[in-house]
Amino acid sequence: MTDTAFQGRIGRTAAESEPWWPPEPRPASGAPNVVVVVFDDVGFAQWGCYGSTLATPRIDALAAAGLRFTNFHTTALCSPTRACMLTGRNHHAVGMRAISNFDTGFPNMRGAIPKSAATLAEVLRAQGYGTFMVGKWHLAPMHEAGPAGPFRNWPLGRGFDRFYGFLQGETDQFRPELVQDNHYVDAPARAEDGYHLTEDLIDRAIAYASDHVSAAPDRPFFTYLAFGACHAPHQAPDDYLARWRGKFDAGWDVMREHWFERQKAMGVVPADTVLPPPNPGVPAWSELTDNERRFAARLMEAFAAFLEHTDEHLGRYVDALREMGQLDNTLLVVMSDNGASQEGGRTGILDEMMYFNGMKQDVDQAVERLDLIGTADSHTNYPWGWAMCGNTPLKRYKQNTHAGGVRDPFVVHWPARVKDAGGIRRQFHHVVDIAPTVLEILGIEAPAEVDGVPQQPMHGTSMAYALADGAAGVPTRKGTQYFEMFGHRGLWHDGWKAVCFHALGADYDSETWELYHADADASESNDLAAAHPERLRALIALWWEEAARHGVLPLDDRRGAELFRSAQARGGSTARRDRWVLYPPVSRYNADVAPSTGARPFVLTADIELGAGRNGALVARGSSNGGFALYVRERRLVFDYNHFHAHTSVASDVELPSGPCTVGLRMAREGKSGTATLLLDGAEIGSVTIPAMAAMVSSTGMDVGRSTAPVCHDYAPPFEFEGRIRRVVFDIAPRTPKTERREALGTERRV
Template identity: 55%
Template sequence: MTTYGDWNGTIGRTVEDSTPDWPEPIHPGEAAPNVVVVLLDDLGFSQLGCYGSSIDTPNIDALAADGLRYTNFHVTPLCSPTRAALLTGRNHHAVGMRGVSNMNSGFPNLTGQISDHAATMAEVLHDEGYSTFAVGKWHLAPMEQCSAAGPYGQWPLQRGFDRFYGFLDGETDQFSPSLTYDNHHIDPPKGPDEGYHISEDIIDKAIQFMHDSVSVRPDRPFFLYAAFGATHAPHQAPRSYLDKYRGAFDQGWDDVRAEWFARQQELGLHIEGTQLAPRNPGVEAWDDMPEVHQRLAARLQEAFAAFLEHTDAQVGRLIDSLRNLGQLDNTILMVLADNGASQEGGPFGVMHEMKFFNGILETPEQAIDHLDEIGGPHSHTNYPWGWAQAGNTPFKWYKQNTHEGGVHVPLVVHWPEGLGDFGGELRHQFHHINDIAPTIYEACGVAPKDTYRGREQMPISGTSLGYTFTGTDEPSRKEVQYFEMGGHRGIWLDGWKAVTRHEAGTSFDDDTWELYHVAVDPSECTDLAASNPEKLADLIDCWWEEAELHGVLPLDDRMLQLFGTRHRDRSPHPASRHYVYRPPIAPLPSQAGASLGGRSFDAIATVRREAGQGGVLFATGTE
């Protein structure tokens, strides 16, 4: 006898002898909130206006005025790991994302993709009846799998999202991006001369996705994951925004950092006694710098500020759309960053960020002739260390580091129907990026299943922030949190933190650990390692225990060496392969094509053309 799964009707010889059955539609409930997560890239703790900055971010500031600002929220020090932890509620090593998705070390903690034993928030919410959309940066699929040849298993639509519009790699040109629409690559709808910018484009699509869903299924809630390319390099913005900030940072990073810290204190973001950390090694005093260095550095910071304000304007458009749809009040809207401000501009800043990654030091004297290109379509800039540390005020160090400058970021939560009368308040409890998914599950009344698509699911390691929505003074329910990136390590436990910076290529046994009582010294200014060795030893032991528990091991300080390597065993794109490309063909990510970097190669083109025909035969990169 044929069986039909969950169908509960009966079948006789005729329809008159039979009983139909319609399955109950999957639906999370009439009161289930929408969820919108806005993730900003490489944004330091102090760079939003509501966190002390002089950069105009009125739309995010307005969310904070009606919502909650978290002053003790933490992430991993790098983009893909934070995104993996955000979307799964697990620690990044456990789900296979020790580094960025361009890397695969051959160990379970770095596969370049999220484990199938860790369902994403999109997968969980989709199975509960949510519509799910993602726009912007993905960076959670191995880039060798991101060509039109696939495989597609780690693309957004295969990890729980109904729709996707954005880019798959870690960064892209904001004026001429590499775009993917659902499961296929497309050209930008217009060029920079016609006013195109990807931040505007992805919000256009986000608004369309929401309108499509709410118009047709107004009873069905949605989850929107909006991950801007901003404010990751390249720092690019429309000319009107660049012009607004001309001269705004001529006083230099020392004065700006002091002003932002004073504003943070006025806003109540720090406990009494918090100090401004000293300048990081390699950051010069502004007044000691040559004038040409100052001019270049100030202009690079202007481009960053313009980029951030332009991004805030797109967040404002998203908020307006939610309001016009009548959805804003019952939408959990979170704005946060993936890591602290970037150190990838080096000591002077760069006109093209790839020079930093290739070990090429561009001097200000070389770059100054291109000053007026900064922020436009013919630049790929990142600012110098001094401005990055100002962006991380009051902390030290940067993105990639496990000190607070790399991992301590803003978090704004806005949800009128869920926060009651607590809007506009601060929350000081310690929390981490792996706490976002369990927070959303709790708010939506969702219990993730023990298995997903037949695969047993690893435990969620995060702790819900839900208790903070309506309470101010309760101690953090987070018990412990480790940090690790490229050998840099740290651990937080009950208001104490042990942390170390690791020099790649040296023994981990030679690392010098520091100890801070961050409950009273959040900017890590007073190292207590020498005066309290017992506490330090306990925390180091705890770090190793957490490392064993969450798949951190083996420790591995290789980063750039693993980036895009084709020389590993069983690479799908071995360096020895011969390729023939025939038009028409979709754009190829560099890791999914012929291996050109760091080696000699031959390229042979066979061309048939009619008189007057012309065009590009081969191009890689944007400039």
């Protein structure tokens, strides 16, 4: 039986019958391609066309031929912003209060978009568009991100025909954890051979477009291209890193002033805009030690190199569209998902996992490894001062509802429609407005039902009017937009903004709100709360109304063990498993679905037969920045523990037999240290004390029978095991309140 009822006529013979074919979905003649490009953790000022001195000539060229929106807003965090962009609904209403790693048991935080909120891909595919997703997804619950899925919340389950990228919030740019469609794949080349993820993503985006245009030239396509850049780790090829040596030695105070003056000269902010004082906790550059300045400057160099490299390869994609004759009729949007990141802390950090483990960066030690910054052997994030500079002239950062967290660069390029080349648009808009804009441009009504599921109404307001010539001075059609992230709250209404910075655990009703006339105060510098108390009270009351209307409640600022227990409570969570039995060959397990061994004792055993082989990895978790590996080197069992480049290793005192045997590792924990014991058929064959161990060992996952991201330099990837592995077993000690607190630390910092 077919899905559509037959509308012809059936007789006894074909001659007596009338055939009928169901109509195929076909976009309107001349319908444009739609490409949405999302950068990660790029602040308001960091593209050259928004005031910085960073090298983004290809984005600047798109802005010069298109439009810059200077009053565009996001949610302050990655997964929520992406959910809003794809659905046209506010993030709480689609279960994405924060990052998709968590399901707290409330409708506002499920970590997955419900079927009542169809994505742009689902809507456009039903209209005949080809749909492609390339890059960062981070819209599936992480317990569903293993090789067995379930795949319902992966890109192909949410309307995309093809997917190539990564599922989690970040990945190593030189050794990424890649997924193609619904299965994990290896990168097509090695870091040692010049591989970088950004280049690979662009290659794939071009291939999807060229395949589609060649095979179906009469059908437009929708591409969602989401870079890992410029989220940590900040990693770029060596020649890009070298270009920025010494360029930030003057420090963030000087750079911030310089960028601010450029913004005023460009018209990115009004000439009378005030530059606020530095954010709380940000020291003056002159107050830093020499080593702190050297470290901070080098971290910013890595960010600049990462951004320049990405911009250049985005340009390669634009060039490919032009060569295919597609660029003129492509609605191309380039944006960032939130403000610049505060996760590097006061000093910046050589490895972001140190931040997630609550460890402070020893800058005097870090400067001894300056040359690692930006390479495959680093996982860096810059300090608050550079993030503040990146958000110039706005207050605070990613995660906050002040403008530094939620006001972001937004460029629209569409030669066939946008004629006000280089124009600036100051209308207030929000990421939730993108989907309604696309649908209006395409002449598509938001469907009331998709696949039999009634749809939530869209919450956004179309921006299509602002693309027209002469629209620069037209008032915004947006009336109200709420903000909420981790208890930080805000509300924009008719040109005014009320905003509240939430202190963890503080009483929501007694916290201080600020009031800004946003239309006249671009940097939120003049707090008018005392001058207009009635207006502020009205906006706060309206915030609560909007919160109730859009599923924001309950407000939830839980951290630590309480949040950890809530997030792991659902039955499908892999973190609750204490025993794992793996039968190689198995796909790579990313960090969110790999056995959770970080804070607990465990025993790892592998039934192997080495035969004539001499080398190879048995189990490897992490990368050269941190992790552990159990492997065979010249027929001896070896264990290496990498605690942020501090290695502790032990090799067996006997060779392994050629025939079947069971090798293993027993890991005992004593506080933050431990003892690793090598085993052969149950007998101890080596032991070592590990002076420091991490609860959150790495954001890079686990290989069995190989090591695609080397934990140590004793071997080169992929270091495939030369014998046979019959099975691998993890037996992990049950959680205790103490180990739960340690695991919760990483969870808390990760949100």
